[in-house]
Amino acid sequence: MRFLALGDSYTIGESVPPAERWPVQLAALLRQEGFALDDPLSIATTGWTTDELWAGIDRASPQGMFDLVSLLIGVNNQYRGWDEEEYRAQFVELLERAIGFAGGVAARVVVLSIPDWSVTPFASGRDHAAIAATIDRFNTLNREETARLGAHYVDVTPASRRAAQDPTWLANDGLHPSGNMYAE
Numbered sequence: 001m002r003f004l005a006l007g008d009s010y011t012i013g014e015s016v017p018p019a020e021r022w023p024v025q026l027a028a029l030l031r032q033e034g035f036a037l038d039d040p041l042s043i044a045t046t047g048w049t050t051d052e053l054w055a056g057i058d059r060a061s062p063q064g065m066f067d068l069v070s071l072l073i074g075v076n077n078q079y080r081g082w083d084e085e086e087y088r089a090q091f092v093e094l095l096e097r098a099i100g101f102a103g104g105v106a107a108r109v110v111v112l113s114i115p116d117w118s119v120t121p122f123a124s125g126r127d128h129a130a131i132a133a134t135i136d137r138f139n140t141l142n143r144e145e146t147a148r149l150g151a152h153y154v155d156v157t158p159a160s161r162r163a164a165q166d167p168t169w170l171a172n173d174g175l176h177p178s179g180n181m182y183a184e
Contacts, residue, residue, distance in 0.1 A: 001067035003027055003040040004101055006053060006094070010115060011044035011072050013182065015171035020179025023070065037068075049076045050090035057097065065103040071095060071151075072112040074138050078131075079117075088141045095149055106150035113139045113153070115160035121174035132161075159184050 005011050005023035013021030023040040030037045043053070043060045053073050071094060077087045095111065102108035117123055118131035139157055146153040159181065163169040169181040 001035060001037045002064065003037055003068045003070075004062055004066040004098075005040045005042040005044065005070045005072075006057065006098060007042075007044040007070070007072040007112075008048040008053065008076055009044070009046035009176055010075065010112075011070070012042055012046060014046045014176045015173040016176070016179050016182065020182060022177075022182035025179075025183055041066075047076055048073070049080065049082065050074065050087060050094055052076075053094060054090070054097075062101065066101050066108070068108055068110070069098045069102045070110045070112065071098045072114070074114045074142060075117065075135070078114065078134050078138050084137055084141060087138055088145065091142050092145050092149075095145060095151060099149065099151065107152070109151035111142060111146040111151055111153050113142065113155045113157045115177060116157050117160075117175060119161050119164035120170060 003023065011023060018024060023042060027037050027040050041062060043056050043062065045056060048056060050073055073094060074087055074091065095109070098109045099106050114135050116132055116135050118126070118128040118135070123131060135157065143153050160177065163181065169178055170176070171178045
């Protein structure tokens with residue numbers, strides 16, 4: 001089986017070893033459950049917004065059909081102050097593209113919510129409540145569109161907020177999830 005992971009720094013596992021990235025951990029768990037799953041093909045780069053992911057997919061030009069496709073994108077749209085409706089429109093295009101990579105079967109696509117970076121040391125001196133509220137609005141949009149198109153949705157945001165109480169849930173950069181958080 002083939003697994004395509006689309007996203008940004010959260011998908012590529014910025015600041016954690018490759019084995020601790022969540023797509024790699026998921027593939028290992030699925031193999032333990034008896035699924036013959038290849039290592040994930042990740043098209044993801046730290047800092048990417050929705051339009052940059054689109055261009056990255058074009059450059060990578062993944063071939064064939066994938067049995068599992070994940071999509072986690074939007075934190076950089078939020079960070080840069082992009083319009084929420086622009087995010088929605090571009091997210092829908094990416095989700096439709098992800099469904100296409102899954103052979104048109106939306107049930108083979110998993111969308112993950114945007115983690116909340118407002119609880120990290122990186123957000124020091126910023127308006128934590130405003131960041132969290134904006135991330136929640138972006139996640140409402142991506143959850144609505146995921147449901148409308150029939151893909152699966154995994155809300156990782158509540159788990160990401162636990163990093164405020166547990167520093168082991170953050171990578172050494174003080175912003176990105178650690179392997180512990182990705183395992184959760």
